[in-house]
Amino acid sequence: MSIIIVGVGAADFSAMEILDSDGTPLTASDGQQAIRDIVQFVPLRNFLHPGVDHHLAMVKLAKEVLAEVPTQFLSYMQRNNIVPRPVPAGGQAVALPPDPELLAMS
Structure with missing residues (x-):
């Protein structure tokens, strides 16, 4: 499980930090x-x-809130000794989507 919290408003978020x-x-x-x-x-x-462009700000926000999810996922897998299955022979490489921040800038 990963918990993502976005603080909204001008409150004191020190406890969240x-x-x-x-x-x-x-x-x-x-x-x-x-x-x-x-x-x-x-x-x-x-x-x-x-x-600041609103769309670009939201892209940067999304990138920031999701930044730790891969590390959190890997730490879970390693802690539970879960090993990924090998790619089947003749398997296709998976193409990742483009970075939305780069798309917003073009």
Whole structure:
């Protein structure tokens, strides 16, 4: 599970920044540390500025909130010793979609 939280408004989000715990693992009152970082918090106000293209701002927001999901997924797979299946013989490579930020700039 990955939890993505977007902070809306001008509130004090310092508690959410702690929950995001990018720098240090979350620790319970009994001293037990979280096994994995599953929370990504991003304040919307970091992307909405006067004169900034709204579409480009939303693309950047999406990129930011989804940035940690691959690492969270891999940490889950590694912790649970889940190994990906090999690509079948003659399998096709999967083409990834283009970066939406680059599309918005063109």
